[in-house]
Every structure is written in structure tokens, then in C-alpha cells.
Amino acid sequence: MFAVDFEPVRRHAKCSKDKSILDCARELNIGLVSICGGVGTCKHCRVKIVSGEVSELTPEEQSAFSDREINQHCRLACLCYPRSDLKIYIPSDSLTAPQRTQVEGLELEVEPEPFIRSFDVQLTPPSLGVPEPDDQNLWSALARQYDVAEGMIDLKVQQQLSPFLRSANWQVRVAMRDDEIIALGPSSTRWLGLAVDIGTTKIAVYLVDIESGKTLASKGLMNPQISYGEDVVSRIVAAGKSHKNAAKLQSLIVDALNMTAASLCESVHADPSHIADAVFVGNTAIHHLFLQLPVQQLGVSPYVPAVRLAVDVKTRDIGLHFAPGAYAHLMPNVAGYVGADHVAMLLAIGIAEAGPTVLAVDIGTNTEICLNHKGRITSVSCASGPAFEGAHIKHGMRAAPGAIEHVRLLGEKLDIQTIGGEPPVGICGSGLLDIVAQLRLNGVLDKSGRMHPHPLVRNLDGMVEFVLAERTNNGDVTVSQKDVRELQLAKTAIRLGIRALVEAEGLTEESIDQVILAGAFGTYIDVESAIEIGMLPDLPLDRFKQVGNAAGTGARLALISRSQRARAQQIALRDGYIELGTIPDFNLKFAQASAMSRSIV
Ligand code: FES
Numbered sequence: 001m002f003a004v005d006f007e008p009v010r011r012h013a014k015c016s017k018d019k020s021i022l023d024c025a026r027e028l029n030i031g032l033v034s035i036c037g038g039v040g041t042c043k044h045c046r047v048k049i050v051s052g053e054v055s056e057l058t059p060e061e062q063s064a065f066s067d068r069e070i071n072q073h074c075r076l077a078c079l080c081y082p083r084s085d086l087k088i089y090i091p092s093d094s095l096t097a098p099q100r101t102q103v104e105g106l107e108l109e110v111e112p113e114p115f116i117r118s119f120d121v122q123l124t125p126p127s128l129g130v131p132e133p134d135d136q137n138l139w140s141a142l143a144r145q146y147d148v149a150e151g152m153i154d155l156k157v158q159q160q161l162s163p164f165l166r167s168a169n170w171q172v173r174v175a176m177r178d179d180e181i182i183a184l185g186p187s188s189t190r191w192l193g194l195a196v197d198i199g200t201t202k203i204a205v206y207l208v209d210i211e212s213g214k215t216l217a218s219k220g221l222m223n224p225q226i227s228y229g230e231d232v233v234s235r236i237v238a239a240g241k242s243h244k245n246a247a248k249l250q251s252l253i254v255d256a257l258n259m260t261a262a263s264l265c266e267s268v269h270a271d272p273s274h275i276a277d278a279v280f281v282g283n284t285a286i287h288h289l290f291l292q293l294p295v296q297q298l299g300v301s302p303y304v305p306a307v308r309l310a311v312d313v314k315t316r317d318i319g320l321h322f323a324p325g326a327y328a329h330l331m332p333n334v335a336g337y338v339g340a341d342h343v344a345m346l347l348a349i350g351i352a353e354a355g356p357t358v359l360a361v362d363i364g365t366n367t368e369i370c371l372n373h374k375g376r377i378t379s380v381s382c383a384s385g386p387a388f389e390g391a392h393i394k395h396g397m398r399a400a401p402g403a404i405e406h407v408r409l410l411g412e413k414l415d416i417q418t419i420g421g422e423p424p425v426g427i428c429g430s431g432l433l434d435i436v437a438q439l440r441l442n443g444v445l446d447k448s449g450r451m452h453p454h455p456l457v458r459n460l461d462g463m464v465e466f467v468l469a470e471r472t473n474n475g476d477v478t479v480s481q482k483d484v485r486e487l488q489l490a491k492t493a494i495r496l497g498i499r500a501l502v503e504a505e506g507l508t509e510e511s512i513d514q515v516i517l518a519g520a521f522g523t524y525i526d527v528e529s530a531i532e533i534g535m536l537p538d539l540p541l542d543r544f545k546q547v548g549n550a551a552g553t554g555a556r557l558a559l560i561s562r563s564q565r566a567r568a569q570q571i572a573l574r575d576g577y578i579e580l581g582t583i584p585d586f587n588l589k590f591a592q593a594s595a596m597s598r599s600i601v
Contacts, residue, residue: 008222022077038078045077052086112213123170151179154325182325195555198282207264213560232285275322283339303336332572337381342368344554371501382493388429397426404431409438424469437529491535492594509537518550
């Protein structure tokens with residue numbers, strides 16, 4: 001029997017060498033698409049072997065995948081058998097019940113002011129009388145028709161120039177970035193942009209019409225780096241172990257982005273070679289891993305980034321297959337644990353202009369919190385851990401169908417709501433928060449987080465747990481005392497961060513005029529539950545605003561507007577940073593913030 005780990009769904013199984021990966025996934029109730037029933041004809045059960053040995057590639061698989069995909073160890077789950085312990089990644093397209101990966105965010109309201117300028121140019125074919133070289137011919141036409149001064153032509157574009165001009169009958173559409181020609185296309189070409197928010201767990205990708213600023217298509221997917229660890233610290237450690245690991249971590253993201261860009265383009269009948277500009281945001285570690293920058297210094301005090309300022313680099317240098325001379329813009333970081341995604345979020349919510357006292361919280365495996373008080377911006381980063389993603393929780397799971405997401409308890413009457421209305425299979429982050437708040441409201445948990453007797457509380461093999469759903473086959477869905485402690489740690493980190501920012505300004509939490517909750521988790525939580533357990537300050541509900549994926553919105557703003565890109569740089573430079581470990585009376589304040597009650601002082 002071999003141990004098989006399925007990511008990103010975080011399921012583990014024992015599988016014999018006679019059992020296909022698909023059968024193994026089915027036993028775990030993982031919804032792998034298998035339209036043909038597992039006979040190798042539909043080609044939908046695609047998975048990627050991250051590590052371990054498997055059976056030989058079959059002829060059916062050879063025809064199902066490109067050489068590139070085969071090199072990336074893509075396989076059909078129904079035709080592939082384990083030959084050692086395995087780590088398997090399931091792309092979101094292969095899951096019948098995709099996990100909730102949020103792409104919705106604030107609406108954009110800025111005038112497009114793109115970096116890319118587009119020119120339709122009619123050239124004069126060279127003749128014996130006027131044998132003008134092709135590059136000069138193009139610059140002459142641009143000067144004649146648009147008064148554009150001669151600049152540079154990207155080398156890859158130069159390599160295509162002569163055959164392209166002739167095949168296009170000397171009529172082309174040119175994409176220019178500043179004074180550089182970065183792409184050529186037929187006159188009908190619509191130049192596109194890609195805005196990407198790379199989260200530790202989830203990635204949101206937006207395909208944008210650069211000229212109109214309109215988002216044409218978007219997609220959420222799981223970050224495939226999860227196979228190297230749930231949190232960024234594990235990935236920093238993995239990358240630090242070898243160049244091979246660092247390269248693998250980078251290529252996992254790049255491959256996923258190439259595939260997603262291709263599928264988004266296909267959905268709007270476009271070609272990835274028309275993507276002329278791209279903006280990426282992510283936390284500092286993700287940013288560094290994406291550019292293969294050194295990450296070891298992020299793992300040791302004082303946790304400084306290798307690069308803080310914005311970076312512009314050719315997309316091809318990262319391995320992305322976009323327009324030949326396209327650039328990737330990586331927005332600036334603030335500190336080792338406050339990255340460009342935070343800057344993008346602050347840009348999207350207009351933190352620089354918001355006021356007078358606004359708190360912005362982006363809850364995730366790592367939670368970034370920012371306070372803007374009278375124009376002074378200060379941020380803090382809290383290691384809130386993966387409990388909100390369902391990790392380290394006995395029946396925890398990510399936000400997928402069947403996950404308990406809302407709970408109400410009235411005495412002994414329990415009311416649970418699952419994603420998609422499916423039978424309960426586990427608990428996602430917002431569900432866990434609700435359960436703990438309800439247990440607290442009903443006196444099942446005391447202020448210290450200890451679980452007390454209740455008709456639904458049992459002691460099973462020394463484990464005290466509250467039964468949420470009874471199931472005949474797979475064991476009951478429960479929340480244990482240990483789960484409560486995990487959530488308590490996460491919520492304590494967040495509340496401590498809020499308190500540190502407020503106190504650094506000499507304020508109290510009551511002076512906060514507005515609390516903006518961003519990110520997928522921040523969007524789905526019940527704010528009252530978060531207040532009840534002391535995760536968020538006890539303020540009137542109308543001071544809270546849940547805004548969705550604001551980091552993704554910020555990335556789109558920077559993609560379509562030059563001035564928004566410049567504003568992001570200013571925000572990053574203005575942002576002061578507090579290291580949580582350096583606050584006075586840390587231990588005392590940590591103990592106070594761990595209280596499971598509305599008031600922590
Ligand atoms: Fe159809 Fe594998 S289930 S090809």
C-alpha cells in the first residue's frame with residue numbers, strides 16, 4: 001500500500017498498486033471529473049504527479065497531452081497507478097465541485113490610462129527604387145501617420161518582423177510600451193492585459209481589455225505551491241533547501257498561469273500572444289518565489305525583503321508565454337510579511353484618501369492589517385495560520401460544496417448551512433468561526449475557550465468534541481476542544497495586530513470609523529460571530545464593510561492606469577510597519593487578546 005496525498009483538497013489515502021488514482025480519489029469522495037466513467041476516453045480526469053513514481057504512460061495519455069504537459073507529469077487519473085508514495089495535484093478544472101476561489105471584488109471606476117499604446121500602421125512595400133529596411137520602414141510609417149518618434153524594437157519582435165509584415169500585406173497593429181515596440185498583430189488585434197493576485201492558497205486571474213479597461217473574463221484557482229506546504233514559511237524552507245526546489249516552486253505558478261491565461265483567452269476567442277501587459281501582486285514570499293529571488297532572509301529576523309520597490313521584467317524571462325516583448329509589473333512590497341497584495345488592497349479601497357480613521361483587514365493564512373489615521377498609514381502582519389482554510393482542524397476543509405459554512409445553536413437545536421446545500425462533509429473557516437461563536441453564546445465555551453458539558457458534547461477516546469452532524473458511514477462531523485484552540489490562536493493574532501496599530505496611534509478601538517474586511521475569507525464571515533469571540537473590535541455593525549478580493553481589484557487598477565500604478569508606489573513608500581513581536585508587554589497583551597469575549601480588556 002502506498003500513501004497518496006491529494007492537493008489542493010488536502011485528502012490522504014492508502015492505495016495499492018492495482019488501484020488507479022481515480023479509484024483512490026473516489027474512495028475519498030474527491031469529485032474528479034470522469035465523464036467516460038474511467039475508461040480513458042473523455043480525457044477529463046487530468047492530474048499532475050508532483051512527486052513519486054507511477055505506472056508507464058499509456059498511448060491514450062500520450063495523445064491526450066502535449067509534450068510540455070507530459071514533461072510536467074500530467075496524467076489521466078483513470079489510467080495511472082501508484083508505484084510509490086505519491087503527491088498529486090488536481091487542477092480546478094478536473095474537480096466536479098470546484099472550491100470557492102474568489103475573484104469578485106470592488107467595481108473599477110477609473111479612466112483607462114494604459115501603458116500600452118496601439119497603432120494601426122500601413123507600410124509601403126520596399127522596392128528596388130526604395131529598398132527601405134523593414135525596421136526603418138515601420139518607424140517611418142509610425143512617424144508619418146502618428147508622429148511617433150523612433151525608439152526600440154524588442155529583439156523577439158525584430159525576429160518576427162520581416163515575415164510578419166509580408167504575411168500581413170504590410171498592414172499591422174503595433175503595441176508600444178513607452179518608446180518600445182513590444183508586439184505586432186493583424187489590424188484587428190485587441191491587446192489584452194492580465195491582472196493576477198497570487199495568494200498563499202488561492203490565485204485570482206483577470207483578463208482585461210487594455211484600452212477599455214473592461215474585465216473580459218476571470219478565473220480563480222488554487223495555488224499549486226500548496227504541495228510544498230500550506231504556509232509561506234514551509235515554502236521558504238523548501239526553496240532554501242535547493243535550487244531545484246526553488247525552480248519547481250516558481251514553475252508550478254508559471255505553468256498554472258500559462259494554462260489559465262490560455263483558457264481565459266480561449267473563452268473570449270483571443271490568443272495569449274495578444275497579452276501585452278501583466279500586473280502581479282502577492283505577499284512578499286510569493287513575490288520572491290515568483291521571481292526566483294532569494295527568500296532565506298525572509299525566514300530569519302529582521303525578516304527583510306530582497307526587493308521592496310516595484311519590478312518590471314519581460315514576461316518571457318519568467319517563463320510566461322504572452323506577447324513577445326510583454327512586460328510583467330510586480331507591484332511594490334512594504335516589508336518581509338506585508339507584500340504587494342496588501343498594497344494592491346490599499347490602492348483598491350482608496351486608503352490614502354479614506355479617513356479619518358480606517359482599519360483594513362485582509363484575513364488569510366497570513367493576515368495583514370492596516371490603519372490609516374489622518375493620512376498616516378501603518379501596517380502589521382499577523383501569522384493567523386491556516387485554521388481559516390480548514391487546516392489543522394479535525395473536520396476542517398476548504399470552502400467547497402458540503403462544507404458547513406453557517407451555524408446557529410439555540411439550546412439543543414442546531415441549524416447548519418452547507419455550501420451548495422450538500423450533505424455536510426466538513427467545516428470551512430467561516431463555519432468554524434460561527435460554531436465557536438454559537439458555542440460561546442450558548443455557554444458551551446467559557447471565556448477561556450474551554451468546552452463544557454452539553455447534550456451535543458461528548459468525550460470520545462479522551463477527545464472532548466461537539467457533534468455538528470451525525471453520519472452513518474464516514475464518522476460524525478464534530479468540532480473538538482483542540483479545534484477551538486486552533487481558532488483561538490488565529491483570532492488572537494488578528495486582534496493583537498489591531499490593538500497594536502490602534503495603540504501606536506494613541507487611540508482606542510472605539511475611534512475606528514470604518515473597518516474594511518477584504519479577501520475571500522473576510523467576505524464570507526459573519527461579522528457578529530467574529531465580534532462575539534473577540535476577533536474583531538466590538539463596534540456597531542454599520543462600521544464594517546466586506547469588499548471581496550480587493551487585492552485583485554488593485555492589480556486591475558494598476559494594469560489599466562499609469563497613475564494608479566504610481567499611486568501604489570507612493571502607498572508602499574508611505575506605509576509604516578510595526579513588527580508585532582516588538583510591541584511592549586507582548587505576553588500580557590497576547591493573553592488579553594486570547595479571551596473569547598467581546599471585550600478583551
Ligand atoms: Fe475519462 Fe479518465 S475518466 S479519461
